[in-house]
Amino acid sequence: MNDFQQQVIAILKEHAPIWLVGGVVRDQLLGMPSQDIDLVSPLQPEKAEEILRKNNFEPLRLGKNFNTLTLFTENKRIDLVYAENLFQDAMGRDFTINAIYLEPNSGEIFDPFDGRKDLEDKVLKCCGTPEDRFREDPLRILRMVKFAVKYQMKIEEKTWEEARKLLDLLANVSKERITAELAEILVLEEAEKAARLLAEVGYWDVFVPELARLQGIVQNEYHSLDVWEHTMAVFRNTPPDLFLRLAALFHDIGKWETASRECFLSGKLEYSENKYRIDKYVIIGTRGKGELDSKLRPLIGKEIKILGARLDEYPDIVQFKRLLLGEDLKKGISYVEKGKRHFLNHEKASARLLAEILQRYTFTMHFAGGGQKRQDDLLKLVENHMQATLTFMPEFRGGKAKNPFEERAAELVWKLCWDGRIFEVQNIHDFVVLWRADFMAGKVHTEAQIKLFEEIQAELINVALWQKETLSKFNWYLLQDFAANQGLSGASLGRFKNFVRAKAMRERQPEINLPFLKKAYVQFNKR
Structure with missing residues (x-):
């Protein structure tokens, strides 16, 4: 304690008995430091x-019935209950393990539920009846997972079953x-174990099914x-940073809805309700809106x-994928023998699904700087993780x-x-x-590929370092004078400046x- x-x-002990309780006592018994302290006293709030x-x-008066006083200073916190x-x-x-009381002066301990023994035996169990404790505050289910992993404890069977x-x-x-x-x-040291415990208790199934349904999806021969x-594996390979751990956990959630196998499809091409069809099968593109129109529209009927x-x-x-010309037109659909396993555009699907998931949470409050901007960066990272x-x-x-x-390389960095x-x-x-966490996560590579990586x-x-430094040195006054001579101003000037900036970075133009x-x-005029 500071x-x-x-x-x-x-000061408080001059007026009533004071006991330390909760994390500060638990961590002290484990020989670990503790930032904040919880106090209990019969002193009226x-x-x-x-x-x-x-x-x-x-x-500050906090708590459900304002029975808790909280003090903050120097990144330390005291809660008095x-x-x-x-x-x-x-x-x-x-x-x-959180119901062990310590008298700060005498060192006397009050331990009504044998929490010290549970600490020694590494058993995590609720005080009293698990059902009552979880009904009082269901968040304790997540705390159960956190404590079990953080302190390497086994969860008591009754506690586990009630949590489920x-x-x-x-x-x-x-x-x-x-x-x-x-x-x-x-961001726990063994966060992978926690993610698996959350799966076992059913959390992902109920609250993030987009993640839970990835189990059992077979990948291609490169995995x-x-x-x-x-x-x-990607999650395990990622350092304990919330932003990166979220990126790792959700980078492939789009694979469930994009998982596919190569097939042949033949028959009469029809177009209705803005969709291309052969029989009951809807044909979709993966390379932008114009792909199907350019390839299939002339072939309708x-x-x-x-x-x-x-x-x-x-x-x-x-x-x-592509038209097959001069091939046998046996009607219907059939899988390609030893055909490829695909997850086409899964990264875009992953970003879209992650955007929906993030609306259920408030992670912007926990990113180290940036807030909403950092969340936008997260979506951009997931959408481009295959680039x-x-x-x-x-x-x-x-x-x-x-x-x-x-x-x-320059174009990718700029993007x-x-x-x-x-x-x-x-x-x-x-x-x-x-990318490193993903590349090393159960994928098959040669030594030459690893060296290239x-x-x-x-x-x-x-x-990236070159682009950052070079951008700061550009003489934009020269561009403005040149643009003015060409009659560019306002929005057109802005577009030209953006074009020049991107071109210079892609071509590594130093000035x-x-x-x-x-x-x-x-080139700008030819676009």
Whole structure:
């Protein structure tokens, strides 16, 4: 305890007995430090508040019945709870390990539920009847998971069974309290174990089914794990940062709805209700709105055959891959023998689903700076987490790409770090951390691919640092003079400036000069 906490205890003890309880006692018995302290006293809240204010403290009245006084200072917190007697107070506490009372001067311990023995035996159980404790505050179900993992404890069977039975009551708890508890759980040293416990108790099934349904989804030959186990591996590979842990946990949730297998589909192509169809099967594109119109519209009413990908969960939907010309037009649908396993555009689906999930929580309150901006960064990261793999796929496959390696690296970094107003180097840091966690999570790689991966990561970081530094040195007055001579102003000037900025970053142009602006202007007008 610090001087502030000791001073408060000394002042209050002059008027009534004071006991330490909860985390401060538990952690002291475990030899661990504790930031905040909980106190229990028969001192009436009104009297305690009066005493503290006379001694120049400013307590706040909190709690359901305003029976708790709270003091803050120097990142320390004291909660003083009123209780007529200790056993009455203990009956309302969550777990036996948190119902151990310590008299701060004499060292006397009051332990009505043998919490010290449970600490020694590493058994987590409720005080009194588990059903009563969880009904009083269902959030204790999440706290159960946190304590079990943090202190490596086994959950008592009755406590566990009641938690599973009463899990639905968490729907009555405010999302602010739920989020605060999850924010602590997700950054535990063994957070993967906590995520699995949440699955076993049924939390993901009930409250985040988008995550729970990943279990058992088979992936392609490049993965040795199903989607759920791969997700756990990525989660395990991620450092204890809430932003990155959320990205890891939800980066592949779109795979359930995009999981597909290669198929052949042939028959008469029809178009109705703004959809292309063959028989009962709806054909959808994966490369933008114009893809199907350019490939299929001229063929409406004709017999065709396509190579597609039939969705597992929506078997009447086929993703378009390409037309098969001169092929046997045997009507109907059939899977390709030894065909590819696909999750086409799963990263976009993941970002969309994550946006929906985040509305159930208040994680913006827990991100280290940025708030809503940081949440937007999270969605952008998830939506683009495959971009490096796709960008450098030719190299990973031992081939060559149309565009130079350096140009593609610069374009990727610009896409990830520029938000339209400022350049965020943090974004490339987040990206490479998640990509590494994903790349090493049960995927099959050669030594050459791993070496290439390391080289690409280093290049992306170097490019980001170069772009950040170079942007700050650009002479925009030269651009403004040039644009004025071309008759550009207002919105058109803004668009030209954005075009020049992006072009300079992609081409690694160290400065803006007249020849570069002239070339950029020609390209700008041809768009």
